Amino acid sequence: MSVVDRQEWDVVVVGAGGAGLRAAVEARERGARTAVICKSLFGKAHTVMAEGGIAAAMGNVNSGDNWQVHFRDTLRGGKFLNQWRMAELHAQEAPDRVWELETWGALFDRTQDGRISQRNFGGHEYPRLAHVGDRTGLELIRTLQQKIVSLQQEDFAETGDYESRLKVYQECTVTRILKEGDRVCGTFCYERESGRFFVLEAPSVVVATGGIGKSFKVTSNSWEYTGDGHALALLAGAPLLNMEFVQFHPTGMVWPPSVKGILVTESVRGDGGVLRNSEGKRFMFDYIPDVFKEKYAQSEEEGDRWYEDPDHNRRPPELLPRDEVARAINSEVKAGRGSPHGGVFLDVSTRMPAEVIRRRLPSMYHQFKELADVDITAEAMEVGPTCHYVMGGIAVDSDTAAARGVPGLFAAGEVAGGMHGSNRLGGNSLSDLLVFGRRAGLHAARYAAALTGGRPAVDGAQVDAAAAEALRPFSAEGPVSGGDDGRPPENPYTVHQALQQAMNDLVGIIRREPEMVEALERLADLRLRARRAGVEGHRQFNPGWHLALDLRNMLLVSECVARAALERTESRGGHTREDHPGMDRAWRRVNLLCRLADPTGGPAATDPVRGQIDLVRETTEPIRPDLLALFEKEELVKYLAEEELHE
């Protein structure tokens, strides 16, 4: 077949968001020749959408904060399903990762005494989020981007070539991770601009591709979030963990329709914004669950006092973890107490002066003014839940970020599972990217350096197969292998819209068994249709072709979500079952792992019962006793399974 250009590296990082760039910086600083490959332009990653801040227990605003408190909050937020060692490392290392950004030029907002300012956020006991207004993600990406450039400048000074040790392949996409035997040996990629294929040979591959939101209709995620890394890992033989947990952010824009889903930062509530229904009632007071009763204000007066005097008052329930707030909004709308466009009201206009709003929430002011003609200093916003984040992801080793069962494969950031349990706290994402991005880069570099007896080689037949797979949409009119019932080629955009509608309606924020069964049937049909997705034109910067390729990933990941959601017969965090409304302590010890059923993608793939995914249950590792001791007994009783309490 065609001769495909090959280049050799020590570490290949797939994705150039916060986790990918941090991994690349670390790998390069550890001496590994490192390539970064990303679907968009360098510096445009979805991380720029993060608004609120980076959670790190620096204790700059309240000296009572420390890693143990942060760890506790993270486990409570995740309803104790978190991979506890990840939560521990995350809480311990986050401050160092934030401070290090300052030494690379980041400029955070300051406290009175010149340190990094920290703000309140849902589920965090103390003001903990380092921030820059409401554009913290942009600051993070820009700082890492500029750090990469500074390393390239060093390399230029030394070697005369900016890209001798660290190169960014921008607007390129990986469609397959290549293996020799069990081990990773490289990636198969195409360049958007030319449509040209190429192979990056490397013994270590770090997957840092972010999330899966583009499988849902209403989402805060950009087009890139098609679950690529999740699917690449599955196809390479690695399992995905707890994919049923999908976070619906409580506050997305609901109007106008074209911006539905765009994020309204949680800082609006952290800084004093309140939620009201159509009757003007602050309804969150009616939705404080038992496990949180002692920690949240029982009256508006107490909640309001907390902003000024947090030591003697409890926080308002608007700042409950995101899953709780999203469900509450959903219930209010369903009960007929919603806003005109099907959301609820989020109001800052009556809570603080216009000038303070414009200073503290400039992006939100701008966003509503420009996109919805709403002046948030004068009127309330309309908001509703939007698909925002997937807690599930590639199953990894907590310390090394190594994917299970595939030597040489590492994962960090949203694409990795475990860290956030069943629900992520706001602000814990940016810190997750930095802590585990660094760890993934470190261990990927070490793994590559430690290889003895030669590197695994890329087999030409695998490259040819990957090329044929990628070119298939151009010949979709022809007979399709595995049975052709005479249906015409499909438009990839239409298939994508059908997928988004199915996931939104059937595996969305509130789930029921018959609907998820139907979702699996629809996914089986969509898999057939996707195989017929044909494209026009040629390979040069062709968005229809790219979407046709992304469909494979979205379909794989959507099946994982639907299958795991059907299996878990309880409600916990980002997984709410109407037919099993309570949290069941017996499920705390259960992880659900998804694996590819048939790596060849044979006939089973069209059968809704068998599908492409095998699901297995696994018992979680017991939480280390000294970490359990950070909680009161009365609290543990609410979460831990019966057997765990006896131990």
Place this chain on the structure above:
Amino acid sequence: MSSSYEARFRVWRGDVGGGALEDFGVEVNEGEVVLDIIHRLQATQAPDLAVRWNCKAGKCGSCSAEINGRPRLLCMTRMSVFTREETVTVTPLRAFPVVRDLVTDVGFNYTKAREVPAFVPPGGVGPGEYRMMQEDVDRPQEFRKCIECFLCQDTCHVVRDHEENKTAFAGPRFLMRVAELDMHPLDAAGESGLDRRRTAQDEHGLGYCNITKCCTEVCPEGIRITDNALIPLKERAADRKYDPLVWLGSKIRRRSPGE
């Protein structure tokens, strides 16, 4: 009044070998932006129409193009700013070589980014020990709001129709980056022997800028590029170049609000 209507669009289609404006009639609904319409064209009439976009919320700076000749973000341009009768013309950024349809090669900007020396951390100050006052970081923070949409780079007349100036001129975005680093309270470039003001003039082409403020006008983030970055940088560079005493004076006055 019905909220949907059919708009007339003219979109440039082609590649490096040439191209032309193509006419489309396309549905528009209430509240939509130009990017929504481009997406509708992709989904219904031109599946291979190339356009760059990401966040669709004015935060990533990917969907830069020219609408009726003016550099804008496709995602932040509401259809309601045009009359229903008006033909909306969408063309690629003019200052950069076209790749395909609305996508241009913006590599110029990445080349220029590499030519600006990075932040130099201060010696003897460890991680966690940085102390800076909010009033001192306010100014560089304004420049860090930049989403790198490169609209300012596209509109700047120094390079818009003068390809020959591209080698010597970094453009507003990267001169602003020099200003940002120069105003960073803890940047230790000076101690390492790097004079950012001199290099702004000598290596990044600050002298080409004659402060017509075109860059400021197109900035979707509302950054006052000319007034707050380029003019102060010019003043400092000039002082530095011609009169060390004036430079010293301006250094001492650095925190006065009027500067």
